[in-house]
Amino acid sequence: MLQAFVVAFSMYSKIPMPQIEWKRDNMKYSFCFFPLIGAVIGLLIWLWSLLCVQLGFGNILFAAVAVLLSVLLTGGIHLDGFCDTMDALGSHQTVERKLEILKDSHTGAFAMIGCVLLLLLDFALFAQLGADSPLLPVVCTGFVLSRVLSGLAVVAFRCAKNSGLLSAFSDAAEKKRVGIVLAAEGVACAVLMLLLHLYGGLFCLLGAAVAFAYYRFMSYRQFGGITGDLAGFFLQSAELLTAAGAVICLGIFY
DSSP: OHHHHHHHHHHHOOSOOOOOOOOHHHHTTGGGTHHHHHHHHHHHHHHHHHHHHHHTOOHHHHHHHHHHHHHHTTTTHHHHHHHHHHHHHHHTOOHHHHHHHHHOOSOOHHHHHHHHHHHHHHHHHHHHHOTTOTTHHHHHHHHHHHHHHHHHHHHHSOBSOSOSHHHHHHHHSOHHHHHHHHHHHHHHHHHHHHHHOHHHHHHHHHHHHHHHHHHHHHIIIIISSBOHHHHHHHHHHHHHHHHHHHHHHHHHHO
């Protein structure tokens, strides 16, 4: 189990981990620990917000560092998948050609446009929330929930191809046991979000649910299944819509 933890953090974060050989045995439960990376990101953003409040930093600086933390701690791996997906969707090509575009290392115009808009919206939403927002802990918990849902997709959705890193993780996973663990983590996340703020939790959960439903629809319709890049697209979309849900809640009830 400890090796599965190391594999998850080594692959999906820039947090230093011991070097180990990746094998089927230590990969099969790695997605159980994937949400813990989101917990680290959410915790650091929350601690940063406390520092901002204590030192009187403005919401612009708070938002900029919050977005920066989420990118730096993951090494931009999910942002890279988002960009590749934007290029593939923008091409309006066949399924086979879209899958080839996902593997292309070159960055196209649609990727650049999508990346700029995503980061701009992320920044704007965090700035609108503010460091002292009562809904910020709910949004921080959303970093865990997005990874729970991403892991559930790996064990429940079909892969678009039989090669690639996501396919390797999917093939190695003990899907039934991993699915049960992730489902339990998801329920715990949802309960925590509702306990932190009932209406804010509902709006954030709705945002994550919309992102998950669109991920399933888009990946099957446009690509024939999920890939690692599409998982990155979903993660970024889920985190964006979770924050958007919190901002909408603030606008309605505050």
